[in-house]
Amino acid sequence: xxxxxxxxxxxxxxxxxxxxxxxxxxxxxxxxxxxxxxxxxxxxxxxxxxxxxxxxxxxxxxxxxxxxxxxxxxxxxxxxxxxxxxxxxxxxxxxxxxxxxxxxxxxxxxxxxxxxxxxxxxxxxxxxxxxxxxxxxxxxxxxxxxxxxxxxxxxxxxxxxxxxxxxxxxxxxxxxxxxxxxxxxxxxxxxxxxxxxxxxxxxxxxxxxxxxxxxxxx
Numbered sequence: 001x002x003x004x005x006x007x008x009x010x011x012x013x014x015x016x017x018x019x020x021x022x023x024x025x026x027x028x029x030x031x032x033x034x035x036x037x038x039x040x041x042x043x044x045x046x047x048x049x050x051x052x053x054x055x056x057x058x059x060x061x062x063x064x065x066x067x068x069x070x071x072x073x074x075x076x077x078x079x080x081x082x083x084x085x086x087x088x089x090x091x092x093x094x095x096x097x098x099x100x101x102x103x104x105x106x107x108x109x110x111x112x113x114x115x116x117x118x119x120x121x122x123x124x125x126x127x128x129x130x131x132x133x134x135x136x137x138x139x140x141x142x143x144x145x146x147x148x149x150x151x152x153x154x155x156x157x158x159x160x161x162x163x164x165x166x167x168x169x170x171x172x173x174x175x176x177x178x179x180x181x182x183x184x185x186x187x188x189x190x191x192x193x194x195x196x197x198x199x200x201x202x203x204x205x206x207x208x209x210x211x212x213x214x215x216x217x218x
Contacts, residue, residue, distance in 0.1 A: 001059070001061070002027070002029045002033065002060070002092075003033045003035070003055060003060055003062055003063065004024035004027075004029035004033060004034040005035050005052045005062060005064050006020035006021060006036050006037075006069060007020075007048070008020075008037075008038055009039070010038070017036055020065040020069065024094075028063075035052035035055075049070075056087070056089045058087060058089065059089075059090075060090065061090035061092055062090065063093075063094065065093075065094050065096075068096075090103035092108070126164045129157070132153075132157075133153050133156050133160065134157055134175070136153035136154070136157075150200055152201055154176055155186055155187070155201060158173075158186075158187060159187055159191045159197075162187055162189065162191035163190060163191030169184065169189060
């Protein structure tokens with residue numbers, strides 16, 4: 001079964017989905033199996049894509065007009081395509097850069113496998129950065145107890161875990177011997193820096209900053 005996805009960046013009527021719809025229908029996608037979004041690929045929520053990905057079953061193939069209709073950036077694209085591969089879902093790009101991707105052909109399957117390699121490489125980089133951060137934190141004496149300082153190495157390791165793993169904030173805070181409230185003093189739940197975290201990361205000499213301990217951490 002073929003499912004199609006299409007997107008334009010503006011919802012003000014200045015862009016039309018018609019060329020994408022026509023191409024998807026010509027490729028064999030049925031009209032009631034086409035999902036759409038009127039949203040920027042980078043910033044806006046895309047309920048159509050989420051619904052499409054949820055509807056895909058093993059043996060199905062996702063068809064898009066151009067590769068940039070699917071991914072908001074390279075990292076998101078690699079992650080999404082690799083997720084399709086692991087779920088047994090095919091992927092086909094009709095025109096433009098990436099049109100070599102068609103898992104109904106041998107060459108297309110080979111090109112599809114490149115995304116799996118990139119995804120694995122990214123996971124290894126994340127793990128390597130995390131291990132390096134933990135080692136740096138231990139080298140600075142983080143062997144137990146609750147530290148009263150936050151340095152750049154510890155903050156970067158915690159940031160990578162929050163942004164790129166499913167590990168909870170509570171578990172990450174425990175790794176570094178701090179309270180969850182302390183972690184949230186420096187980082188948001190998605191790993192982005194708060195003002196206090198930005199000040200630590202901005203220290204050119206890597207000096208540590210004193211952590212204001214919330215009441216529940218004491």
